Amino acid sequence: MHSDVKQVLFTEEQIKARVRELGAQITNDYKGKNILLCGILKGAVTFFTDLARCIDGPVEFDFMVCSSYGASTTSSGFVKIRKDLDSDVRGRDILIVEDIIDTGVTLSKLKPLLLERGAASVKIATLLSKPSRRKVDIPVDYNGFEIPDAFVVGYGLDYNSRYRNLPYIGVLKEEVYSH
Ligand SMILES: O=P(O)(O)OC[C@H]1O[C@H](OP(=O)(O)OP(=O)(O)O)[C@H](O)[C@@H]1O
Numbered sequence: 001m002h003s004d005v006k007q008v009l010f011t012e013e014q015i016k017a018r019v020r021e022l023g024a025q026i027t028n029d030y031k032g033k034n035i036l037l038c039g040i041l042k043g044a045v046t047f048f049t050d051l052a053r054c055i056d057g058p059v060e061f062d063f064m065v066c067s068s069y070g071a072s073t074t075s076s077g078f079v080k081i082r083k084d085l086d087s088d089v090r091g092r093d094i095l096i097v098e099d100i101i102d103t104g105v106t107l108s109k110l111k112p113l114l115l116e117r118g119a120a121s122v123k124i125a126t127l128l129s130k131p132s133r134r135k136v137d138i139p140v141d142y143n144g145f146e147i148p149d150a151f152v153v154g155y156g157l158d159y160n161s162r163y164r165n166l167p168y169i170g171v172l173k174e175e176v177y178s179h
């Protein structure tokens, strides 16, 4: 375990097993469909690549970069698209892939946007969800794990751009924040 981490919430093995379950569920639900898998960079990248390999069926990849302002305090947080999808989404079955849903503001803006653009369907897969932090009610179609209101890192999630490469999900020691 990294010396900055005080507790491992989910081990590499636990994550792998859960991602396999989600992949099987998605495979079953999307039979006969061609999924446009949309990863929200950067945090989702690890989950995205693992989940994609657990889906048995046709999948295309696309990515977005978003940032939100005011999301932690208000449901009317502003979400800026820093990099848009390359694909024309009209008539496509989109599965948005996120690492974590916190306030829900990011997805509450993205989902209607993709539907407005003419997507046939838009569903959401997230590795982690913090329901106690929700400001906007957003239906989550595939959820890896519900977690309490603790700041977690690893498996794509960062603190100050670090720890994304940890293979597990962990809680940082308080002293790491106070420096
Ligand atoms: O539910 P919300 O409160 O809207 O928060 C969730 C968003 O915040 C995180 O991204 P972040 O802005 O940290 O960027 P990153 O993925 O590049 O780390 C996460 O990946 C989601 O996109």
Ligand SMILES: Nc1nc2[nH]cnc2c(=O)[nH]1
Binding pocket: 100, 102, 150, 151, 152, 153, 157, 158, 159
């Ligand atoms: N890295 C990281 N980003 C977040 N964004 C919202 N909650 C979290 C969290 O617990 N960890």
